[in-house]
Structures are given as C-alpha cells and as structure tokens.
Amino acid sequence: MKKGKGYFVKSTAAATAAMLALTGLICLQSSAADAPSVTGDLSGNGFLDAADLSLMKAGVLTESKDAAFKTTGDVNQSGAVNEKDTAMLREYLLTKITAFEKGEPDGEPSSEIPTFEKSYNFPSVSSLKASNDVPDPFVFQDGSKVESPDDWWRRQAEISCMYEYYMYGVWRDGSDDEVSYKISGNSMTITVKRKSTGKTASFKAVINLPKQVRHEGGAPVVLGMHKGISESTATANGYAVITYDSDGMFSAPGTAADNNQHTGAFYDLYPYGRNWDEQTGDLMAWSWGISRILDALYQGAGKELNINPDSSIVTGVSRYGKAAAVCGAFEPRIKMCAPSCSGAGGLALYRYKSEGKTYDFSSKGGSARYTYDQNEPLGSLQASGEQGWFNGRFMEFKAENQIPVDQHMLASLCVNPNRYLFIICSCQNENWVNAPAQWMTYLGAKRVFDYVGLSDHIAINVHLSGHAVIEEDMKYMMAYFDHHVYGMESKMDLSNLTHSPFELDKNKDSFADTFTKNWIH
Numbered sequence: 001m002k003k004g005k006g007y008f009v010k011s012t013a014a015a016t017a018a019m020l021a022l023t024g025l026i027c028l029q030s031s032a033a034d035a036p037s038v039t040g041d042l043s044g045n046g047f048l049d050a051a052d053l054s055l056m057k058a059g060v061l062t063e064s065k066d067a068a069f070k071t072t073g074d075v076n077q078s079g080a081v082n083e084k085d086t087a088m089l090r091e092y093l094l095t096k097i098t099a100f101e102k103g104e105p106d107g108e109p110s111s112e113i114p115t116f117e118k119s120y121n122f123p124s125v126s127s128l129k130a131s132n133d134v135p136d137p138f139v140f141q142d143g144s145k146v147e148s149p150d151d152w153w154r155r156q157a158e159i160s161c162m163y164e165y166y167m168y169g170v171w172r173d174g175s176d177d178e179v180s181y182k183i184s185g186n187s188m189t190i191t192v193k194r195k196s197t198g199k200t201a202s203f204k205a206v207i208n209l210p211k212q213v214r215h216e217g218g219a220p221v222v223l224g225m226h227k228g229i230s231e232s233t234a235t236a237n238g239y240a241v242i243t244y245d246s247d248g249m250f251s252a253p254g255t256a257a258d259n260n261q262h263t264g265a266f267y268d269l270y271p272y273g274r275n276w277d278e279q280t281g282d283l284m285a286w287s288w289g290i291s292r293i294l295d296a297l298y299q300g301a302g303k304e305l306n307i308n309p310d311s312s313i314v315t316g317v318s319r320y321g322k323a324a325a326v327c328g329a330f331e332p333r334i335k336m337c338a339p340s341c342s343g344a345g346g347l348a349l350y351r352y353k354s355e356g357k358t359y360d361f362s363s364k365g366g367s368a369r370y371t372y373d374q375n376e377p378l379g380s381l382q383a384s385g386e387q388g389w390f391n392g393r394f395m396e397f398k399a400e401n402q403i404p405v406d407q408h409m410l411a412s413l414c415v416n417p418n419r420y421l422f423i424i425c426s427c428q429n430e431n432w433v434n435a436p437a438q439w440m441t442y443l444g445a446k447r448v449f450d451y452v453g454l455s456d457h458i459a460i461n462v463h464l465s466g467h468a469v470i471e472e473d474m475k476y477m478m479a480y481f482d483h484h485v486y487g488m489e490s491k492m493d494l495s496n497l498t499h500s501p502f503e504l505d506k507n508k509d510s511f512a513d514t515f516t517k518n519w520i521h
Helices: 012-022 052-064 068-071 083-094 149-168 229-234 265-269 282-305 321-328 378-382 409-413 435-451 471-486 492-497
Strands: 177-184 188-196 200-208 219-224 238-244 306-317 334-342 420-427 458-465
Touching: 012 219, 052 083, 052 219, 052 420, 068 378, 149 321, 149 334, 149 435, 188 265, 188 282, 188 378, 200 229, 200 420, 219 282, 219 471, 229 238, 229 420, 229 471, 238 282, 265 282, 265 458, 282 306, 282 321, 306 471, 321 409, 334 471, 334 492, 420 435, 420 471, 435 458, 458 471, 458 492, 471 492
Parallel strands: 219 238, 219 306, 306 334, 334 420, 420 458
Antiparallel strands: 177 188, 188 200, 200 238
C-alpha cells in the first residue's frame, strides 16, 4: 500500500482524486467494482465525509469484524480500528489535519462494550409470575447471574431485547433507511427511503442556533421530541436546539400520530402488523425520528449548521419524556438522555406508588405538607388513548407486578462509558407521573452505574414545579454536560444532581433502602 503525504490509499492517483472530491472540485463517479479504495471511505462513495465518520463510530462501538471495515477504517495504519482512528478522521473532516499520519501498532479495537446477537426467546406473558420484588438487573432471565462488570454487557443486551419484546416493539436502527435532508431557513426536512421496499416518507424539524458557538468542534445539540424545552436558555449558552413535531399535532403527519391508529411517516415505512416484530409502538417510532435527525447531522447538516452531532442530548416531557427515555436507551449515538416528567412507561418504577403519601417540599421553596393523589396506572397505559405508545404484547399484562422488568432497567440501558443519563422530575403538581418513583429508578439504576465504575454518568434534577424542561433543568443539563463531556469547570453545584427531597429524613420511605437489598450486587 502506497502513501502520499501521509494520506493512505491504494494509489497516488486515487489519493489525488479523493482530495479533489473533498474540496468539491470533482465528484468521483465509478461503479462499486471500479471505485478506488480510499482509506476511511467506509460508505464507498469515493470520498470522505460525515457518513464515513458515522460508520466508523458505529463499527468501533460494535467491534465490527467486517474485513473491509478493519482495512479501510484503519486510517492510522495501526493494525486495528478504534477511537484513535475515529478521532483522526474527525480532525481530518474538520480540516484540523491535512493527512493521516501512521501510528504505532495499538492492538485490537478498544471499545469497552461488546455486542451480542439479539435473541427474543422469552416466556409468554401468560406464563410470567407476578412479584412485588423489584427485578434484580444482575440476574439473567434464565436465573444465571452477572459475575463481573465485564459480564454486565451481556445482561444489558438481554434487557434491551426484553423491552423490545414485552413493551415497546422492535427498534429500527436505521440500517434499512437511506436518509437525505434539505435545510430552508430554520426548517429542515428529513426524507427517509426504506432500502428494502423503496418507500419514502418525510418529516420536518425546527432549527434553533446559538449566536455564538463556544465549544470546539461545533455547538452541542439538544434534540427535542417537541418544542417548548427552554430553547432560548440553551441557545444563549452556545447550544443548538433541534425540535420536531414527533406526533404531527402541529405539522401533520409527523413520524407517528399520538393514537392507536399507527399512522405517520414511520408507519408508512414500517407498517404495524399482526406479528410481534411488526408492532413497534409510538415511543419507539418517535425515537426513530430523532435517530434519523442524527443521521442528517452526520451526513452533512451538522457541518452546514456548525453543530457537533457527537455531542447530542435528547429530551422531552411527559409522553415525550417516555420517548426520550426510550430513545436514549436504544440509540447509542445519543451522548446524553434527559427525559423529563416521564412517569409510568418512562422512568417511574412500576412497583412503587406514592399515592396517599405526604411530603415536605419546603427545602425546595414549596409546600411543607403536600399529599400525592393518583399515580398513572397500568390500565391507563393500556387504554385506547395511550396503548399506541406500546406494542401489542404489552396489552397482555394484567398487573404491573407481572412485568418482568422495571424501569431502573430501562435506565440501565444508558450505562456506557461514553454516555450519560440525566433524569428530570418535579416535586409538586406531578402526582400522575409519580416523581418519587422516578427517584427510586435513579437509585436502582445507580447501582448498575456504580457496579461498572460509571457512578458520575447518572444525574437527577428534581425541580419544584413544572411539567416541563424548565430553565433550571436546562442550566443544570448544560453545566453537567460541559463538565463531563468537555471538561469545563462548573459554577453550579453539580453535587445537587445526586440528591432529591425524597431522601430527606422527613420524606424518606424505607423502600429506598430495602428494594435492592436482595440484589446480588
């Protein structure tokens, strides 16, 4: 293999052509069989762009065994494709370097998370035994145990499949999607073509850009399931915000209508069918829309808008908070998942009820005696107005304690050395979405984060009031993100993000100390 000024290709002619293509002077036009093999050109289009970076990141994350990936993706010629190659390709696309320099041999890919083949060999709902015990995340479905932190990733993969099978439906990862985009002013139209069928569908997103970008590599981006997520607070602090009308309420049809009819852009491409693996619910469908927006950013929109898609935060409130939690659990490219007031089916523990409990919220400036009334029950999630959020199998559960998972396990799908979880909930006027149960989810999930050595990758902000992502939440989110992702010192006390009013002696329920006592870790 020859090299020209450190840029590795099979021939110097191909190097020249690729460099010209990168500068926009020519576009390589050749068949797949005749196309030059440009180092780093994982998409096979003859030149290097954001699509190659996206493919490289995905391959490193999944430890791809594909021979072409191992050869073409090894831009520093070290013998393996890993984060060093990703960083070098990113710097090249950002024009920080002009060539790929050969590195020292560095062995196998260094991704810490292995991948496992999906398996849905789970018991039927009718055969599941009810239990009031909160499921142990460290025990496999067959009763075997997680014996080491390295073994956790196999359990995490199983939990992911359980959520697809029992609750949300199949996650469509974009492998069958071809995405294009068009930006007009502050609007971006995303068009998706399903490769296997040729069908296409589109939806729109609204772009809010900061006046000043203060982060190297482009603005971090908050991806909202809807508008009204304190956009101005984010943009004033150098963050971009992209919101989209996930259910089509304001700009029909959206990706999935918020009903049980399964219409919208997602269902145009992936029709809801009779078989369980054709029954993806709205929460997954809305998450799919965020994932396709990420595709557009990686394919060039990010560069056009000076947005860094590697630094993304997904958020949403209420039903869209549930969707944000699902999106963060299943889309590994999301850097931080920040669901707000997500309740049952989101990040509220099914097996904990706060109904009738009285709390003192004076420490937050609220009522010294606040009593919770009804929490959102399983029956509401299964009723006609909400059942479309889930798959058909979820309708078979007769009681919440029959569900073989609980929502600390959904949160545990965000456990990743490169990712973060930021839970938002509200003390008062949020009885329905059960904020104390979201605190219990935080405590349960933190056991997993702690076990694998990622204690500071999970946070929670319990604001006083507001069924929303309020200004306080956004400020804390950005401070936390800036500190952990960019290494910036924070003027805010980030230790507040490990506490809540529900742990105060006057409010504490012994359940918080006991529901994990029989877990093996």
